[in-house]
Amino acid sequence: MIYAENVGVSYGDFRALRDLSFHVQKGQWLMVIGPNGAGKSTVVKAISQGVAYSGKIFYGGQDLATLNPKDIAKDIAILSQNRYVNYDFKVEDIVALGRYAHGKGLFPRLTEDDRAMIDRALDMTGMGQLRHKTILTLSGGEVQRCFLSRVFAQDPKLLILDEPTNHLDLLYQKQLFELIQDWLTEDRAVISVVHDLFLARAYGTHGLLLGEGKGVATGSIEEILEPDCVNPVYRMDVHQWMQSLLRCWQ
Numbered sequence: 001m002i003y004a005e006n007v008g009v010s011y012g013d014f015r016a017l018r019d020l021s022f023h024v025q026k027g028q029w030l031m032v033i034g035p036n037g038a039g040k041s042t043v044v045k046a047i048s049q050g051v052a053y054s055g056k057i058f059y060g061g062q063d064l065a066t067l068n069p070k071d072i073a074k075d076i077a078i079l080s081q082n083r084y085v086n087y088d089f090k091v092e093d094i095v096a097l098g099r100y101a102h103g104k105g106l107f108p109r110l111t112e113d114d115r116a117m118i119d120r121a122l123d124m125t126g127m128g129q130l131r132h133k134t135i136l137t138l139s140g141g142e143v144q145r146c147f148l149s150r151v152f153a154q155d156p157k158l159l160i161l162d163e164p165t166n167h168l169d170l171l172y173q174k175q176l177f178e179l180i181q182d183w184l185t186e187d188r189a190v191i192s193v194v195h196d197l198f199l200a201r202a203y204g205t206h207g208l209l210l211g212e213g214k215g216v217a218t219g220s221i222e223e224i225l226e227p228d229c230v231n232p233v234y235r236m237d238v239h240q241w242m243q244s245l246l247r248c249w250q
Contacts, residue, residue: 001026001158001189002047006055009042009213016042017053020215022208024158029181029190031200031221034210035234040193043210044162047191048078059158073101077156079147079164091138091146092131095121098153121152125179141172148179159183161192165199177203197242201225209233 002024009017017039024030032040045051049064049072057064064072077098098121099114110118122128125145130138135146144164151159159180165173181203184190194200200207200221207224209216211233217224224230230238 001060002191003058004046004055005058007043007046007057008054009039009046009051016213017046018213019055020210020213021055022215022218024189024191024206026157026189027184027186027205029184029192029203029205031204031207031224032191032193032210033195033197033200033207033224033230034216037212038210038233039213040210041162042213043208044078044080044160044191044193047160048076070101073154075157076160077151077154077158078160078162079144079151080162086136088134088136090131091127091133091135091149092118092122094135094146095127095131095149095153098150098155101154117153117155121149124152124183125149126175141168141175144168144172144176145179148176152183157188159188159190161190163193163195165194165196173199197225197230197238 004020004022007017007020008015020039020043022030032043034040042051046053047057047064049069059067059072059076095118096110096114099110099117100108102114103109119128122131125148127142127145127149130142130146135143138146161180165176168176177199180190192204204221206219207221208218209224209229216233217229225238227237227239
């Protein structure tokens with residue numbers, strides 16, 4: 001589905017990513033992990049064509065840089081960590097924006113199929129009862145579920161999450177990841193940037209471990225979280241720390 005080959009990103013003299021190569025296949029949930037400054041969010045920016053990069057990123061065998069943005073939006077959706085909302089739109093109007101890439105012309109009208117996808121997305125996220133509320137009246141978790149509804153209405157093949165549970169309490173973290181787990185099928189894939197290694201282990205099928213802008217390891221999530229991989233990158237005994245946290249609940 002996605003294949004990155006020798007991707008590099010520089011901001012002036014600073015190299016955020018260096019010769020990074022990885023791939024994501026259908027049915028996989030790839031967790032992008034690593035310490036602060038490792039280049040995790042830069043990976044998302046490169047895939048979304050939000051930053052200039054060297055190397056190649058292919059989607060479905062085609063160079064992403066050569067594809068029309070509207071065509072990309074039909075298959076790839078991004079849910080970012082921060083949603084600074086200052087407009088008083090209704091929930092259903094925001095979710096309807098997910099159908100824009102599938103319409104024709106500059107101001108496409110919603111079809112019956114579009115409205116069915118919007119209704120389905122609202123039901124999937126439990127936002128149906130809030131569809132007529134304005135987004136400025138919602139809680140942080142409800143706002144994130146509203147934008148997840150928009151993503152589901154978009155009906156992409158690849159979902160990219162950049163720290164999606166940042167600033168969310170435990171209940172909303174659980175709801176969000178379970179919704180995405182239910183959404184993931186053999187024809188779809190997910191890429192998540194996460195700090196929480198518990199979430200990475202619980203929901204990921206595969207992992208990409210970054211350190212100082214370099215790809216340290218990629219493979220199954222179990223392989224990536226082996227001590228030989230993660231301990232040098234995080235400069236600590238990750239397993240011992242995680243187990244000590246778990247003992248607090250025993």
